[in-house]
Amino acid sequence: MKITYKKSNPFFHEGYRSVGILLIHGFTGSPAEMRLLGEYLYQQGYTVSAPLLAGHGTTPEEMAKTNKEDWFKSVLQAYDDLKEKGYPHIVAIGLSMGGILSLKLAAERPLAAVISLAAPIYVRDKRMAWARWLKYVKAFKAKSGEKPPHIEEHLASYDRTPIAAVESLHQLIQEVKQRLEQVRIPIQVMQGKRDETVEPRSAQYIFDHVASDFKKLNWYENSSHIMTLDHEKEQIFADIYDFLERIMNKNSLG
Structure with a gap:
């Protein structure tokens, strides 16, 4: 198992x-996949916090001991830390499973806005639904393959995935799918049309089912699953910034 610990650090x-x-x-990933976005937003004056979710950035064996409650606790701890540091307004931005966790946070905690990127409601690998049984046959499944070099060079992810964690991710997705109507804050849903992991129709489902008065859906023709590192990342960063500025100006936030 290979992982670059420096890349996987929270920031x-x-x-x-x-x-x-x-x-x-995202799932089995690390803050490395959010680092370029974080640096961009910091350059615009925003404070950014990227936690390392429980079970990530260590080993697949350690991740196998965690589940959706542990991952969400990591999010809540980072949220509480920002509050304790004196930030009255918090925006959650999540990629893939991070997007699902962001939506869950939006349903349970006060947020100024939420942004989901490539958040899964429907996934391409239909074996996810079988994980509840597969975990008794084998503990891990091999990584399906490396990303393109311009993406892979930034990543710090596992080469094996715990099947039990896949089952918990499936449960998390189903939970959030049922709670989307509890999301009432401004939201931006972002999705690449070349996503190899998540079915793009997931974005439309999220957009249609949240109860937000102010919501925006952005599609990207040439982006795969790790949108924050792919060909259209600069446009994605700019669109996030424009959305944040609209929210900040609308609500007179600093």
């Missing part, structure tokens, strides 16, 4: 605005 950059941004990485 925190303190800006001059009164808004704290919580960046939440």
Whole structure:
């Protein structure tokens, strides 16, 4: 099992605005996949916090001991830390499972806005639903393959996935799917049309089922699953910034 620990570290950059941004990485991933976005937003004056979710950035064996409750506790701890640091306004931005965790946070805690990138409601690998039985046959499944070099060079992820964790991810998705109507804050849903992991129709489902008065759906023709590192990342970062500025100006936030 190979993982670059330096890349997998959580990070925190303190800006001059009164808004704290919580960046939440994906399943078996790490804050590395959010680092370029975090640096961009920090340059715009935002404080950014990217926690390492429980069971991630260590070993697949350690991840096998965690579940959706543990991952969400990591998110809550990072949220509480931002509050304790004096940030009255928090925005959650999540990629993939991080997007699902961001939506769960939006249903349970006060947020200024939420942004989901490639958040799964429907996944391409239909074996996810079988994980509850497969975990008794084998403990891990091999990584399906490396990403393109321009993405892979930034990643710090596992080469094996615990089947029990896949089952818990499936449960998390189903839970959040049923709670989307509890999301009533401004939301931006972002989805690449070349996503190899999540069915793009997931984005439309999220957009249609949240109860937010202010919501925006952005599609990207040439983006795969790790949108924050792919060909259209600069446009994605700019669209996130524009959305945040609209929210901040609308609500007179700093």
